[in-house]
Amino acid sequence: MFAEPKKYNTATTADTQEHEADQAESLQRKFDQMRKFNDSIPLKLLKARETTMSFFRPILQEAGLTEQQWRVIRALNEYEELESKQLAELCCILSPSLTGIINRLESQGHLKRRKSTEDQRRVLISLTDQAKELFKELSPRLEGRYGDLTNQISKEKLQQLNELLSEIINLEP
Amino acid sequence: MFAEPKKYNTATTADTQEHEADQAESLQRKFDQMRKFNDSIPLKLLKARETTMSFFRPILQEAGLTEQQWRVIRALNEYEELESKQLAELCCILSPSLTGIINRLESQGHLKRRKSTEDQRRVLISLTDQAKELFKELSPRLEGRYGDLTNQISKEKLQQLNELLSEIINLEP
DNA sequence: AACAAATACTTAATATGTTAATGAGATTTT
């Protein structure tokens, strides 16, 4: 990390007047109770994801693929053909982003799009043989790295983590 | 979610020839053992983060701030003055992105930048009074939402999650 | 002191994230 900073802001400029000592003590107590910047679950989720992705980035970069592009290829390899909307939900990518990702993957010859015959609004997407080959090349290496990652954590903890994340994912604001 | 898709791709076009039944059985077994798309830790971390952020987005959007801008303000409120590099590491934002974020926050009057006197390369960043006021307005509402989030999970699970995430963050690829 | 190497930040180029608006096609309502 980096050297610990020196000063704090207790954000209490509108406090009532007290004796200086009491005020300082009060502010100190308030500060200790305050949730610290690094105690944020969303931030820790972000950092944890960052660490995990660092295991795979080099391989994907070498293959000329982005994280998101690989996520799309991976999903299509499993589900054969998907609507754009399904793909977006599976991959956790918003529709406007997905449109661009699909365009680029299509122009690289990695996937095909066709319109649904029943509902002309829907777009059906599937991998080309070229992309299936690419998947077979990359998948073992990436699975190996996934193993390197998960082997550093006990099976129990890994399952705990999976369950806790599922619980969070299913919360509703 | 959405209706479960129908077909699967077992990605084994290069297999040796077998009796059809045996082959189908073999592929089925292989498929069952295969790690599924949704079993990915990085993806679940992404989705979990997405769920948690949905608690706060409306408030931030109403205030005209992005997630990243709020992260920067929050860090600066706690550490008073930080170098760009420290801010980047704390907030998990890469330097090139941070440059733009700082530019926009500065032009909105939310923060000040000055060059370090000892090391002219370093940029020191701090909040304006305006931003400190903004923080005091938003912070309670956001903390309230944070409470709504964490109250749906037991304290034990919450601590477990924090520990597991810390463990992951400290892994090295 | 002069030079190479390292550091902090910025710029550039491309891809994606995010919200709002649009357009085309299906559904519902009257």
Add this chain to the structure above:
DNA sequence: AAAATCTCATTAACATATTAAGTATTTGTT
């Protein structure tokens, strides 16, 4: 059936993510 409504995908506009390259400043070497 025509109008209003809804849905899916795309476009638009801006912010951020990512990698590479560039600039200025500092540090290390000789």
